[in-house]
Amino acid sequence: MTLILSSTSWMMRQVIYALMLGIVVSYYFFGWGIVLQIVLGVITAIAVESAFLALRRRDIISSISDGSIILTAILLAISIPSIAPWWVIIVGVSFAIIFGKQLYGGLGNNLFNPAMLGYVFLLISYPLQMSTWPINFLSFNQALEVVFNLSNIDAMSGATKLDEIKNSLSLLGSIQQLEIYLPSQAWINAGFFLGGLYLLFRKIISWHIPVSFLVGIVITSVLLWISNVDLYIPIQNHIMLGGTMLGAFFIATDPVSSSTTLKGRIIYGFLIGVLIVIIRTFGGYPDGIAFAVLLMNMTVPLIDVYTQPKVFGK
Amino acid sequence: MGNYSFNGGIVIKNPYLVNKVEIIQASLPKKIILPLQKFDGNAKPCVSVGDYVLVGQVVASIENGFDVSSHSSISGVVLSIDTQDIAHKSGFKFQCITIKSDGEDKWIDNKGGNVDFLHYSKETLVGIVQKSGIVGMGGAGFPTHVKISKVLNCHTLIINGTECEPGVMCDDALMQFYPKEIILGVEILLYICGAVRAIIAIEDDKQAAYQALLTFNRNDRININQIPTKYTSGAEKLLIKALLDIEILSGSFAINEGIICQNISTTKAVFDAVINHKPLVSRIVTVTGNGVYPNNFEVRLGTSFEHLISMASPTNTKEHSYRTGGMMMGIDVVDINMPIVKTTSAIFINNKVPEPIVQECIRCGQCSEVCPIGLLPQQLYWYVKSKNFEKALNYNLPDCIECACCDYVCPSHIPLVSYFSFAKMFSKQQTIEKNKVNSARERFKYREHRLERNKLERAQIMLDKKKALKEKMVKEQFQKQKITETIQRLKQAKDKI
Numbered sequence: 001m002t003l004i005l006s007s008t009s010w011m012m013r014q015v016i017y018a019l020m021l022g023i024v025v026s027y028y029f030f031g032w033g034i035v036l037q038i039v040l041g042v043i044t045a046i047a048v049e050s051a052f053l054a055l056r057r058r059d060i061i062s063s064i065s066d067g068s069i070i071l072t073a074i075l076l077a078i079s080i081p082s083i084a085p086w087w088v089i090i091v092g093v094s095f096a097i098i099f100g101k102q103l104y105g106g107l108g109n110n111l112f113n114p115a116m117l118g119y120v121f122l123l124i125s126y127p128l129q130m131s132t133w134p135i136n137f138l139s140f141n142q143a144l145e146v147v148f149n150l151s152n153i154d155a156m157s158g159a160t161k162l163d164e165i166k167n168s169l170s171l172l173g174s175i176q177q178l179e180i181y182l183p184s185q186a187w188i189n190a191g192f193f194l195g196g197l198y199l200l201f202r203k204i205i206s207w208h209i210p211v212s213f214l215v216g217i218v219i220t221s222v223l224l225w226i227s228n229v230d231l232y233i234p235i236q237n238h239i240m241l242g243g244t245m246l247g248a249f250f251i252a253t254d255p256v257s258s259s260t261t262l263k264g265r266i267i268y269g270f271l272i273g274v275l276i277v278i279i280r281t282f283g284g285y286p287d288g289i290a291f292a293v294l295l296m297n298m299t300v301p302l303i304d305v306y307t308q309p310k311v312f313g314k
Numbered sequence: 315m316g317n318y319s320f321n322g323g324i325v326i327k328n329p330y331l332v333n334k335v336e337i338i339q340a341s342l343p344k345k346i347i348l349p350l351q352k353f354d355g356n357a358k359p360c361v362s363v364g365d366y367v368l369v370g371q372v373v374a375s376i377e378n379g380f381d382v383s384s385h386s387s388i389s390g391v392v393l394s395i396d397t398q399d400i401a402h403k404s405g406f407k408f409q410c411i412t413i414k415s416d417g418e419d420k421w422i423d424n425k426g427g428n429v430d431f432l433h434y435s436k437e438t439l440v441g442i443v444q445k446s447g448i449v450g451m452g453g454a455g456f457p458t459h460v461k462i463s464k465v466l467n468c469h470t471l472i473i474n475g476t477e478c479e480p481g482v483m484c485d486d487a488l489m490q491f492y493p494k495e496i497i498l499g500v501e502i503l504l505y506i507c508g509a510v511r512a513i514i515a516i517e518d519d520k521q522a523a524y525q526a527l528l529t530f531n532r533n534d535r536i537n538i539n540q541i542p543t544k545y546t547s548g549a550e551k552l553l554i555k556a557l558l559d560i561e562i563l564s565g566s567f568a569i570n571e572g573i574i575c576q577n578i579s580t581t582k583a584v585f586d587a588v589i590n591h592k593p594l595v596s597r598i599v600t601v602t603g604n605g606v607y608p609n610n611f612e613v614r615l616g617t618s619f620e621h622l623i624s625m626a627s628p629t630n631t632k633e634h635s636y637r638t639g640g641m642m643m644g645i646d647v648v649d650i651n652m653p654i655v656k657t658t659s660a661i662f663i664n665n666k667v668p669e670p671i672v673q674e675c676i677r678c679g680q681c682s683e684v685c686p687i688g689l690l691p692q693q694l695y696w697y698v699k700s701k702n703f704e705k706a707l708n709y710n711l712p713d714c715i716e717c718a719c720c721d722y723v724c725p726s727h728i729p730l731v732s733y734f735s736f737a738k739m740f741s742k743q744q745t746i747e748k749n750k751v752n753s754a755r756e757r758f759k760y761r762e763h764r765l766e767r768n769k770l771e772r773a774q775i776m777l778d779k780k781k782a783l784k785e786k787m788v789k790e791q792f793q794k795q796k797i798t799e800t801i802q803r804l805k806q807a808k809d810k811i
Contacts, residue, residue, distance in 0.1 A: 206683075260679040261682065313561055
């Protein structure tokens with residue numbers, strides 16, 4: 001079997017390489033869980049995609065070698081808790097590929113970001129498994145035991161920081177008494193940020209979406225924070241917690257489901273940023289990236305119509 | 315003069331650089347094939363099979379105002395007049411005259427040399443250009459005499475020396491070797507179209523050509539302007555934008571704005587026609603690509619690609635692929651026995667490589683970033699692929715100049731321009747069909763209307779006739795009555811007597 005090398009698959013590979021730094025940082029803090037999730041995710045993705053391509057009588061090798069499903073699987077695997085049971089990622093990746101991609105007609109035809117579709121599906125279906133995060137480094141054996149349900153996970157897990165802040169806020173009524181700095185999350189975000197810079201540098205993504213995405217987050221969170229310093233978390237936490245950088249550089253920039261015009265990309269990214277802060281602050285879920293991205297995915301056809309560039313001589 | 319720019323376009327480094335640009339005289343071909351079909355018209359052959367013709371002799375004459383003459387480029391015998399394949403985008407067969415060389419290269423008596431063109435009237439010069447068979451030699455092949463005579467209130471003449479197709483260097487060579495002739499050619503064109511000024515636009519990677527023209531330019535109405543090397547700057551409307559910051563409206567033409575663009579090769583051909591009385595029988599063709607040492611050849615029109623290729627690269631020709639025009643906008647030559655025509659600027663000889671595998675469009679948008687027209691190729695592709703031509707037209711498909719920038723950057727190697735030119739042709743055909751149907755309907759309606767009108771008219775005529783008859787009868791009766799009355803009166807008078 002010879003893999004067909006081309007620029008689209010080159011782009012996908014570059015994105016996967018750029019993710020590595022964030023993954024390594026994540027591994028440094030929480031151990032082998034993330035590696036297991038990625039392996040499970042990628043194997044599932046290849047299996048499900050092959051099966052579907054066979055059903056649709058399409059060329060399996062060329063489709064898989066474009067790398068897009070592997071990227072989808074990795075994005076979903078690093079979005080979910082690294083100690084989620086093994087079937088969670090399998091269900092999520094299968095859903096993402098079948099309902100997020102193949103049923104639309106395969107690569108390039110999907111309306112929604114498949115990874116985020118899978119994520120939201122998991123979040124709604126298995127809220128408990130999807131909100132239990134590791135708190136320490138897990139060795140390979142520990143991770144294996146947790147992921148395959150071989151031992152009790154309570155000792156090693158907790159809620160996400162954003163979740164925790166939200167819960168504590170409702171109890172305490174003020175943000176001032178909370179310890180909200182969490183180095184591990186900040187470092188993981190920094191890892192994805194650097195990976196994102198690499199993508200910008202290699203011109204695989206354009207600056208429009210990440211920049212407007214972050215500007216959207218900053219403006220909205222500053223406005224909220226100014227309106228009530230006690231009630232809303234400050235902007236640095238919005239930037240450093242949750243999946244902000246992963247979302248800005250790797251998820252919102254998915255070319256297939258994002259706007260294709262330059263102006264449209266700025267609107268698209270900005271509104272995702274705004275929605276994320278709103279969902280984080282007022283919504284029922286800890287992080288709003290997946291919902292914000294899917295909501296904006298729906299608006300892309302409309303944005304694209306109204307942001308067409310000026311045609312020469314018209 | 316400031317340098318403006320246009321959006322999009324791509325910087326492509328010339329992949330086949332040479333140290334020194336040269337022009338080699340190609341050997342005489344054994345036979346030539348001259349296509350007769352021109353831009354819109356169809357010049358009529360004025361020789362018959364078996365005739366002996368000289369170099370420069372008219373073999374097809376002008377039928378209407380759009381035509382240009384065709385001349386034999388060798389001396390010899392007319393072999394055939396029939397339809398043949400030409401390396402043309404349409405893929406149609408064209409009517410051609412085939413001439414077999416006698417190897418003598420005997421010219422017609424053209425008594426040229428150092429004519430002062432100012433003695434001629436503008437109309438005479440336009441006629442000379444038309445009768446010398448000159449068309450736009452950059453690629454479009456639009457008849458030059460039409461451009462220079464149809465322009466209104468011409469203020470600027472632009473000489474396109476950008477040669478923006480990477481690798482092509484035929485205009486570069488002309489500028490380096492014939493700067494004096496080109497400047498004089500520009501002066502002739504300036505005189506004909508009455509422009510105030512002329513701008514010779516040269517891309518800034520052609521320093522030698524720029525310097526050569528500078529040295530010979532003594533005319534302060536002629537500006538020599540360097541523009542940044544960027545692909546598609548040779549497209550007429552974009553060049554005008556880059557030089558003058560004037561945007562020619564979609565659907566309009568430069569000549570409507572008082573601007574004329576002419577190619578360097580065309581300018582040289584005008585010089586030859588007017589000053590040397592030499593019709594267009596040869597042109598400079600660049601032979602380049604990774605399968606050959608890049609060079610320029612002066613080739614007789616109608617020479618087969620095969621003749622030129624064998625001269626440029628005597629190596630095995632089975633391993634190569636051939637492309638004429640340019641790597642971006644050119645077309646693949648399927649049969650190297652096809653002839654070189656007036657618009658053939660280059661032939662690319664490349665080692666055969668496997669075709670890249672086409673993948674799905676991931677809507678990365680790189681195509682719209684490089685589109686100089688500001689189109690959204692990914693959306694157009696989507697609509698054309700789903701045969702939604704109406705939507706594609708709404709997305710300004712007809713404005714696509716088919717420059718292939720989108721093809722070049724597409725990471726999925728989608729042949730976007732092929733889709734677009736197909737859609738353009740298809741929708742054009744559809745419009746024609748629609749118009750046909752519409753005009754048929756109009757005709758039918760008119761016929762109905764006419765029949766109805768005739769019926770009414772006939773009825774009216776009948777009515778009138780009846781009326782007239784009645785009136786006549788009444789009149790006759792009246793007369794009869796009068797006659798009988800008179801007779802009676804006469805009788806009475808007689809009786810009285």
